[in-house]
Amino acid sequence: MTEYDLPLVMVAPAGPPATDEPTDFDAFWAANLAAHxxxxxxxxxxxxxARSRDLRAETVTFAGFQGRPVTGWLLLPVGAAATLPGLVELRPAGGAAARDLEWLASGGYAHLVVEVPPxxxxxxxxxxxFTDAFRAVQALRTLASVDPSRIAVLGTGPVAAAAVATAGLLPDLxxxxxxxxxAAAHKDSLVAxxxxxxxxxxxxxxxxxQVLQEEWGRNAALALSQMTGSVERxxxxVLTADSDLVTRRTRWIARHTHLTNVFVPQVAY
Known part of the structure; x- marks a missing residue:
């Protein structure tokens, strides 16, 4: 089956905001991002x-929400001949950010792990x-060694929702x-x-x-159907009990970052 990249689409609801969305949702986030x-x-x-001579490790610090310092850990392959696809992995603060990075970096990726507050x-x-997560993607995209059009985001554990917010704010991931x-407290925002x-x-x-599965990616489905003439998934x-977590993640990321028609990000930073 032919693989397609997503074209740039306007990220906005098809009609007026639904009653289960905050009434000022779009205006609020536009103002918040503009302020940053x-x-x-x-x-x-x-x-x-780094634990391998084939990888280069760096600690990372960038300005997150309201300019506060956000720390992370970056791993890249040594001697890469071209710009790399990247992954921003969001983990809960207080973990061991420097652990378990080789699974993707050794395959030719820039892997940035960022600790996100609860x-x-x-x-x-x-x-x-959510702002820290959004700016983590921006930070990775500024690096000359990274292709800004091929960035994936992974949210894990208690901060998984930050990946939902990042994808909603950035149409070109x-x-x-x-x-x-x-978290139930943020359900309305995450649905939006x-x-x-x-x-x-x-x-x-x-x-x-279930609610994410039902509400996700109407823009993506429409864009793909226009390109292919059929509805693409x-x-x-997937089940939470993975027999091979690394393989499952890597296949999904590779499928969507190694396509031939790569769009150019047009998000105003």
Whole structure:
């Protein structure tokens, strides 16, 4: 079967916001992102030790929500001849960000792991975590070694929802993976993000998975149907008990970052 890249599409609901969405959703996020546009996002990189001589490791710091420092860990293959596809992996803060990166970087990817703060259950917009996640993608895209049109995002565990928000805010991601429960406190916002997403999604079964599966990627489905003449599946739901987590993730990411017709990001930073 022929593989297709998603063209750029306008990320907006097909009609007026549904009653289950915050009434000022689009205006709020447009204002929030505009307020961060003048805050420099290019990361500071410091060389670090890698466990393999074929990989280069660096610690990463960039400005996140309201300019606060966000830390991460970047791994890249040594001696790559061309710009690399990338993955932004969002993990809960307090974990070991420097662990378990080789599974993707050794295959020719720039793998950025970022620690995202816990969900703010008192904030229906969850601005801190979602803005940090959005800016992590921006930070990776500034690197000369990375192809900005081939970036995937992975959200895991308690911060999986941040990947949903990132895909809703960025129409030109290559793909998204959501591996964790969706907090009920943010359901309305995440439904709104899912409706605006235009990138293929792989998600694991869990709390909130059904609503994401139902609401995700109307723009992506329409774009693909126009290109191919048929309805392509843009959402894949998998069991949480993976026998080979690395293989499953890698196949999904590779499928959507190694296509021949690569679009050019046009998001205003």
């Amino acid at each position: 546009r003048d805050i420099e996002v290019e990361p500071t990189l410091v060389a670090a030790g 969900d703010d259950l008192d904030d229906p917009y969850n601005r801190g975590a 290559a793909c998204a993976l959501v591996e964790g429960d969706v 993000f899912a409706r605006r997403a235009s990138t293929p999604l792989q998600l694991t079964q869990g709390a909130g998975a 843009v959402v894949e739901c």
